[in-house]
Amino acid sequence: MLRFITGRLIAMVLTLWAVSFVAFAIIQLPPGDYLTTYVATLSANGDRVDPAMIEALRRQYGFGQPYLVQYWKWITGILTRGDFGQSFEWKAPVTTLIWGRLGNSVLVEGLAVLVMWLIALPIGVYVAVRKYSLGDYLATIGGFIGLAIPNFLLALLLMYLSFVWFGTTIGGLFSPEFENARWSLPRVMDFLSRAWAPVLVLATAGTAELIRILRANLLDELKKPYVVTARAKGLPEWKVILKYPVRVALNPLVSTIGWLLPALVSSSVIVSVVLNLPTAGPLLLRSLTSQDMYLAGAIIMLLGVLTVIGTLVSDLLLAWIDPRIRYGSK
């Protein structure tokens, strides 16, 4: 187990390094550098440009120096001081802007994963046990539609329907009075009364996929002799199914998190924009349209980092429940 974990950790560090490299490449993509833009806005606003300050910034971020030197300054700033650079649109350090928003992102996405599993598990088991029943067909059709409707379209539809039917608009995560309050029971209730929509929207595609995989896995398992043996020994049917085949069928399911998570983070960006959630998505979009590249780069990097960590957690979980992976046998 220890060897497995160390191997995974090393792989993760390499991936994280690659993530940071890509994020920095995106920062560098737009023509001109941050400082030129900054000076241009300052002069456009009629502010006095202080050469000494510009020089200090130039030295700190290594502008005009080779790509790798700039990358080195940027990444060491992050690792040693937690300094992601300056947001020139908000005139504030990037760090003060992103943490709260990222927290909301993690919260919504985490809930979506949870809901996904809570819905997919019972339905998946049901449709596998009752193969070719009406419920099975319904779940299959629903699954296909869930996969084909882009999340943002579903969000738009939900918004429209709730407006037409209930006369309310859904959107945001908190009512204005709870926006900046500390966490308390009323705030949690308020959050839940608003967060169900984005969580549900985000969970659909993943749920459909999970049900499909669980059904296929479980159908394979149900045919095996050990199930017949368990039944022959007189175990109650629910125990026969839950005790062995479901457990075995769950293993490959856990590993799907590795690709479910990137897709989830991806779609949460766009769903957040539609439903106007205070998560990292809208901030990313805004920073990209205004070419506020340090902010954009930091968000892209942190979303990538979160995804990688999430995947690692799922890998460890998988190794924990499945000894075959833990011991590296085939």
Added chain:
Amino acid sequence: MAVETASPVAVAALPKARRESQLALMWRRFRQHQLAVVSLWIVAIFYAVAFLAEFLAPTDPSAYSARYTYAPPQGLHFFAQDENGGWSFQPHVNGYKSEVDPAAMRRTFVVDPEVVIPVRFFAPSEPYRLAGFIPMSVKLMGVENPRDPFYILGADRLGRDLLSRLIHGTRISLSIGLAGVTLSLFFGIIIGGFAGYYGGWFDSAVMRTVEFIRSMPTIPLWLGLAAALPKDWSALQTYFAITIILSLIGWTELARVVRGRFLSLRTEDFVTAAQLDGASDWRIITRHMVPSFTSHIIAAATLAIPGMILAETALSFLGLGLQPPIVSWGTLLQEAQNIRTLATAPWLLTPGICVVVVILALNFFGDGLRDAADPHGR
């Protein structure tokens, strides 16, 4: 070492049996998959619409009319009641009467069944070039008087005809899917092919890269790349740039498929035989290996198109993809982004229906192709 081979004479002497090409075999298997056949028709119809856009669209997609902002869908009626109360075949649309909403102090349109505007099929029009090169001067549908409102699916905020925009958007959205997949296929085959055929460090480097890209959330990456496109680029330049951006990430899946096929074929007897015969690598790849997995690649490519279409729609929807003078499903949906617009003009969501139908059809079609392409299937 004496190797027994069938002499050419013996081969020629075989009785001339009816032979079916691989394509015919595939088609036969494909036809058994009914959902896939229906999907093939749907996809074909959509691509036909994309090709015939100028002919099918009643009006110019950018022609606006301040008189009919947010005019609701008229629908197309085929039978009209004449003076004596009898019904006759008369394709028509109904006109509008405007009402002022006293609460919102806003003019809204209501379809007025009293006003009958006859619709002509194969109506003469301004000369145009179909798909850019076939000169024509007739359209599928048109109204006699061009000043009469003709909004079968309704109008948008500038009084532009949604149906015409949808048809032209179909052309852009579907073609960007094809172009993106073609480009991804190009990268995928070259990179995946090299990795699979030669193996070694190049293979592991490629596979690590693929894994890395697939473990990243794609929309933030796409957004980051798309945001760097210069704002002053022309429509065509943006179009190609977006295609390239989509395939920068899209090639990974196809590269994986190609590599997998190469790996499994490399150890097949017929490849070893060709190597022992002294065939060059190029000849082995192009003459022996590629034909045996083209069908797989085509199936994988078909399954990659929906992803491309969705990605373009998402990017344009967020305003970082194609820019407004170009009409695509994404830019059309961008109009429907906020709840106020949606409440006034829910018909602006129609492009969404097209997206869902095409994605579903392409998925079923691709699934059917994949099953049909697998000789060991069933």
